[in-house]
Amino acid sequence: MYEKNRPIGLLDSGVGGLTAAKEILDILENEKIIYYGDTLHLPYGPKNLDDVRKYVKKIVRYLIEEWKVKVVVLACNTATSAALEILKKEFSIPIFGIIDSGARKAVEISKKKRIGLIGTQGTISSMAYQNAVRSYDIMQKIYAEPCPLFVEMVEKGEFTGREIEKTAEKYLQNLIKNDIDVLILGCTHYPYLAPVLKKIVGNKIKLIDPSLEIAGDLKKFLIKNDLLNISPHAAEHQFIVSDIDKIYQKFLVEGRKFLKLDNLHFVEDNIFTEY
Incomplete structure (x- = not known):
């Protein structure tokens, strides 16, 4: 029972991974979430892998040692592409990356075998999504476009508006020209922008949110391994950041509405003081 009652740990470079946290909470309502956003080092995308x-290894160790989490979810595509396999070898705790779930879903629903991918420069350059897609279907064609400005916009709480639309139109034009029928949102910040992205790509292109897919995979894993918390309780989720000054007030307002998390409050715990 002790193992079941332990929390689920999530990490991201900032607030983007909260989209994954929300999906997990929606289908695993008895679970407690410990979320760590590394706002001190935001963004991860353009950084050296x-x-x-x-950074990610430090956060995972912190979640395990300080919070006794039962599993860790890398709710960040860049972190997943950079560190997942290394972390699995170093830690005995189950560690999930968000990329495989999104890639599998894209392959399942693409009829044309022409998949679009947007993400940070780090995620795109790593080829992690491209390799994951082709591991399910070698015949898939993948068209990728880095969207570096999206993370900054979301962190500031800017989810809509003409500036967002103009930026999205610029990033998406080549993908649309390549006749894709599926678009993977390869960064957990991007679901905040889904209404704008959907407006631009139209109804013929399906958006894939890997956050939704990883939540389903996590539930299956917990059930299979008898780790699902079935005891109803008022879970006291923790939302932690490494630099609270990087949290914009506008994000708190807009993010709470978008995520439907009225109790979204951050506390600071800078575990990188020696860096």
Whole structure:
């Protein structure tokens, strides 16, 4: 019973991974979430992947040692592409990355075998999504586009508006020209922008939110391994960041509405003081 009652740990470079936290809470309502957003080092996308691995490894150790989590979800595509396999070898606790779930779903629903991918520069350059898609279907064609400005916009709480639309139109034009029928939102920040993205790509292109897919995979894992918390209780979720000054007030307002998390409050715990 003790194992079942332990929390689920999630991490991201900032507030983007809260989209994954929300999906997990929706289908695992008895689970407690410990969320760590590394706002001190935001964004991960353009950073050296060795540095990203160093940050992520530190956070995973913190979640395990300080919060006794039963599983860790890398609710960040860049972190997943940079560190997942290394972390699985170093830690005995189950660790999930968000990429495989999204890639599998995209392959399942693409009729044309022409998949679009948007993400950070780090995620796109790592080829993690491209390799994951082709592991399910070698015949899939993948068209990728880095969207570096999206993370900054979301962190500031800017989810709509003409500036967002203009930026999205610029990023998506080549993908649309390539006649894709599926678009993977390869960054957990991007679901905040889904209404704008959907407006631009139209109804013929299906958006894939890997956050939704990882939540389903996590539930299956917990059930299979007898780790699902079935005891109803008022879970006291924790939302922690490494630099609270990087949390914009506008995000708190807009993010709470978008995520439907009225109790979304952050506390600071900078575990990187030696860096």
